[in-house]
Amino acid sequence: MQRWSRAFPGLLREVSSARAFVAQVLADRSVADVAVQVVSELAANAVLHSRSDARIPSYVVAVECDFDRVLISVMDEGSSVRVPHQVATEVDADREHGRGLFIVSALSKAWGADEVTHGRVVWAELVDDSAP
Numbered sequence: 001m002q003r004w005s006r007a008f009p010g011l012l013r014e015v016s017s018a019r020a021f022v023a024q025v026l027a028d029r030s031v032a033d034v035a036v037q038v039v040s041e042l043a044a045n046a047v048l049h050s051r052s053d054a055r056i057p058s059y060v061v062a063v064e065c066d067f068d069r070v071l072i073s074v075m076d077e078g079s080s081v082r083v084p085h086q087v088a089t090e091v092d093a094d095r096e097h098g099r100g101l102f103i104v105s106a107l108s109k110a111w112g113a114d115e116v117t118h119g120r121v122v123w124a125e126l127v128d129d130s131a132p
Contacts, residue, residue: 005062010047010076018043018061022072025063030130031070034107035063038072038124041100046076050119070126077119 004025008014022039026032039061046059059076104111108124 001064001066003062003064005060007058007060008043010050010057010059012044012047015040015043015047018059018074021061022063026065026070028130029065029070029128031126031128034126035070035072038104038107038126039074041104042072042074042122042124045100045122046074050076065128068128070128071123072126073121073123075116075119075121 004021006018006021008018008021019036019040022035023032026035029035043059043061050057050059057077059074062071062073062075064071064073101111104124107126109127111122111124113120113122
């Protein structure tokens with residue numbers, strides 16, 4: 001299994017850097033576009049929901065690949081962190097928030113969230129049908 005990870009500042013403008021990181025890592029995989037969308041949702045959630053005080057928290061994006069599977073995870077920190085749950089059960093085009101995990105669920109084989117010592121990890125498993 002191959003693994004790459006990178007830390008990003010907890011700023012919404014840095015979500016595009018997380019997308020670029022995942023796109024670069026998965027450039028030769030059929031799931032690259034889907035993975036970019038997934039990390040976009042997870043990273044934005046990390047930024048929006050992990051702020052616990054005046055400092056800017058960071059989050060770590062990890063990509064793990066094996067033959068036919070890609071695992072995308074985002075770990076964030078903060079004392080106000082709670083394990084997320086899917087709010088939307090269908091997409092409402094007029095709704096600005098609450099659709100992210102619905103999108104992640106629709107795009108992935110499986111997804112979940114785990115509490116860790118200083119925060120949480122939210123992950124999504126993707127099936128890669130172009131595996132070498």
